[in-house]
Amino acid sequence: MAKRMKTYSTKIKNAVHLLFFQHHRLPGVRGWELKKELGNDWQNVVEVLDKQLQPLDLKVTRVFDEPNIIDPTNAQLSDARYYITMRGTVDQKAAKSIGWRIDDIAGLAVSVAYIISKQGKAPRREIEKILAEKLPGWRAKLNLDKYIQEGYLGEDDQGIVYLDWRSRAEIDQKKLVDLVVSFGRKQLEA
């Protein structure tokens, strides 16, 4: 039993190394990489690690290549990408301290919410137009390029912009849309 516990704690340490340290150009590791390193019970190991990270306000986040997967198959779990993300959220002060300007964050909120409303993709011109409602015209283009460079948005060769890996990993899309839609109502209720 003691030996088994030791093996399990070693596996959790290995999972920490895999998930916290960047191994590829993009952060996170695929399910199959975890399986290769941790063995067949890798999903249990990840679950235990997730519980241990809770007091530190961190969690293991799983992102599927295809959105809207509710009941994943083993193959989909193997292909999914796993990240360590914050369990809670950050306030404006903390966001500023990690290098984000408030208007940059607002611009990202507008871009992401607009793309969600268009089922995950929209022409770049349309996003620039709606961004220009909040930012000067030149900043709209510049900010859009920044969001693409940082992996929140992607752009194909037809100028169509979509939500990229980082948005899927970091943003609770449903919550964002709910907060935007209920904005005026909450103020009225208050």
Added chain:
Amino acid sequence: MSSELESVISLCRMVHSGKIEPFDVDFDYIMSVIKKHYPEIKDVREFCLDAQALKEVSTVLENQNKWIAHQSTTLYKDPFMLNQQLINMDIGSLADAFLKSWHPIVEMEQMSSKTLSNSLGYWGDLIPLDERWQEPEVEAKDTRYATRNEVHELGIIPAEGFGEIIEKFWRELGDEAGEGGTIDYWKWIGRDTYEETVYRAYVTVFLVSYGYANIDRNPLLEETMITHLEEPRPNPEQSKVSIPVMVDYEEWKYWRKE
């Protein structure tokens, strides 16, 4: 026929790229256009166009299906209402909404044995600064004259004039494609060496620009054809159309294999 079907294809592609909503397309009208043209198909090109239109229509149906699926999810909110809200909200409220739904990734960058060994290798191969910053040794030399033959041998001036080269190519095209005939672009420019192939592609550009030949591209069959003009028509007033054709090394190797 082709223009109507091409419009249908273009309309369907606009749906796929998100420029228009899937249900904004009049599906019955599109099908009536395809049905109307189907009995009139005469050649392979028109048949391919018809097939392409059908394929694009099927992607519209797929997008309509996705649209319904999206509307039935908890993520769906009326796009118009969402956009109005985005416009009405101030910067601070937008940032707040985002931060309440944002869980940033936590990651650490670190040195690994691999990066250390790569760095060591780089350091070992680095030439010392005093060698790298050495001034180039420049030797003063007296200038002298070169004969025309020497300049030709060096390849600075071609042995024949450019007009003559164009005329020679035009006659060669006439021989290969037949007077007023058409030949496949790669069959015309492709030669045993890559250098010669690029040279022929370069001269062909002028052959077309100066009105000695026409170039046509069929995007559906991915074919580019060169047509020999029996009488050169150098007409500077005529509007020019640019057709970029890739003649890179990989493409040439692929052609050679074929």
